[in-house]
Amino acid sequence: MGNRLDSPVCTRGEVILRQEPYVCVPNNSSTVSRCDGCFASESLKKCSACQVVWYCGSTCQKSEWKLHRLECVALSRLEKEKRKAVTPSIRLMVRLYLRRKLQNEMFIPASVTDSCNFVGALVSHLKDLDEKQLVLYAQMANLVHFILQWPEINLKEIAENFSKLACNAHTICDCELRPLGTGLYPVVSIINHSCLPNAVLIFEGKSSVVRAVEHIPEGAEVTIAYIDTAGSTITRQKTLKEQYFFTCTCPRCIKVGQYNDIQESAILEGYRCKDDRCNGFLLRDSEDKGFICQTCGLLRSKEEVKRIVSEITAISDKELKSTSPGSILFNGHIDHEEAFSLYKMTEKLQMELYHPFSISLMRTREELLKILMEIGDWREALAYCRLTIPGYQRVYPELHPLLGLQYYTCGKIEWLLGYTEDAIKSLTRAIDILRITHGTNSPFMKELMMKLDEAHAEASYNLSSKDE
Numbered sequence: 001m002g003n004r005l006d007s008p009v010c011t012r013g014e015v016i017l018r019q020e021p022y023v024c025v026p027n028n029s030s031t032v033s034r035c036d037g038c039f040a041s042e043s044l045k046k047c048s049a050c051q052v053v054w055y056c057g058s059t060c061q062k063s064e065w066k067l068h069r070l071e072c073v074a075l076s077r078l079e080k081e082k083r084k085a086v087t088p089s090i091r092l093m094v095r096l097y098l099r100r101k102l103q104n105e106m107f108i109p110a111s112v113t114d115s116c117n118f119v120g121a122l123v124s125h126l127k128d129l130d131e132k133q134l135v136l137y138a139q140m141a142n143l144v145h146f147i148l149q150w151p152e153i154n155l156k157e158i159a160e161n162f163s164k165l166a167c168n169a170h171t172i173c174d175c176e177l178r179p180l181g182t183g184l185y186p187v188v189s190i191i192n193h194s195c196l197p198n199a200v201l202i203f204e205g206k207s208s209v210v211r212a213v214e215h216i217p218e219g220a221e222v223t224i225a226y227i228d229t230a231g232s233t234i235t236r237q238k239t240l241k242e243q244y245f246f247t248c249t250c251p252r253c254i255k256v257g258q259y260n261d262i263q264e265s266a267i268l269e270g271y272r273c274k275d276d277r278c279n280g281f282l283l284r285d286s287e288d289k290g291f292i293c294q295t296c297g298l299l300r301s302k303e304e305v306k307r308i309v310s311e312i313t314a315i316s317d318k319e320l321k322s323t324s325p326g327s328i329l330f331n332g333h334i335d336h337e338e339a340f341s342l343y344k345m346t347e348k349l350q351m352e353l354y355h356p357f358s359i360s361l362m363r364t365r366e367e368l369l370k371i372l373m374e375i376g377d378w379r380e381a382l383a384y385c386r387l388t389i390p391g392y393q394r395v396y397p398e399l400h401p402l403l404g405l406q407y408y409t410c411g412k413i414e415w416l417l418g419y420t421e422d423a424i425k426s427l428t429r430a431i432d433i434l435r436i437t438h439g440t441n442s443p444f445m446k447e448l449m450m451k452l453d454e455a456h457a458e459a460s461y462n463l464s465s466k467d468e
Ligand SMILES: C[S@@+](CC[C@H](N)C(=O)[O-])C[C@H]1O[C@@H](n2cnc3c(N)ncnc32)[C@H](O)[C@@H]1O
Pocket: 001, 002, 003, 004, 121, 122, 123, 125, 167, 168, 188, 189, 190, 191, 192, 193, 194, 243, 244, 245, 246, 247, 248, 249, 250
């Protein structure tokens, strides 16, 4: 497991550490641009010299200038076509080298936890990479070399650093866990993974904050989740092995293969019983004819499962196309009607095929919820939001930020629809979780707590006007 971070004694909600990024970049693409300073996506202007980097105003431009000054010179040298190849990953690496140079030349200060030496000690897993990945990193290293044009630069070291970023950098998210960018936070990078972590990583702007979600005794290892832990044990272990090259032995993963774990996998990722009234889960039958319901013994044939799966896959391809940049309408939006009807078809097929607690079904409902909120169909949106809550409760621990955020969404919609009592319940549940994971000082949390106060005030007003 290598390095680990041990904690002083920490109570739930306590901040274990805060760190600014060593380097970071927004996840800009052909359709989304964000300010390099604050990741805002509105009122942006391109850097007039390099035409690659965006800023929301002079304050952010000035705050980023020390590093961008060098980056700007390097990017400006590139032909227009080549600049398009400068992806966020390439920029992150270019910035890593530029920061090292600035620290070596003492233009920016370095500290024990904020220096290139610290970055140098991070695990790279270079030896675990397959041929394809090595070739990709070698090509990316060539591009970085071409951009920087430093004769002394070592191509193998750049490729190794790409491998380091892959398993040590973090996705920077907003308070509602929507991804905004990528950053390297050297101390946060020491923290190991658990599928049942005792801490959570949240961002306040670009600052990383690690908070305890459990009581952590002194000297105990601090753990966070590297991946979405909603999947079955086998799925989680596969993802961790492929992305981070280790076999997880956390308290959830050691149960792999035990009856309860097999049952949970079958519920989350397996099929439903053919009999609508039966809530049983299915396991592959010993003769490989199909899947047997463990409650009533009914068989679901392989052929039937295959047919529905291929129908779902065909629609999923269309869903992807309907939300891809190429199909965005002239007004910058997706065709909601088309996307909605495709996701509805998927939902119908998934309800026919999968267990009611299926994660795929839950994801489809999340997409439907998103579309319904975008078009302002609040009644339907509430129905979908409520449908997802039991799934969230099942796949996430009690104090998971995603569960808190889903209660928050529910509360907001209930409030909008005038269901004040329901909104109070949902917002209270949201706050109970999010005050631990997010703290109480951010503008996001202040707004959430204010909404709850308003809902309470409205409820007592309604009560008093009834009494009159
Ligand atoms: C961000 S680093 C964490 C710090 C790392 N342990 C080190 O020594 O630098 C991620 C890497 O740590 C290791 N790691 C993280 N969590 C682990 C765990 N639960 N069990 C075993 N190895 C783990 C894996 O090698 C993974 O690719």
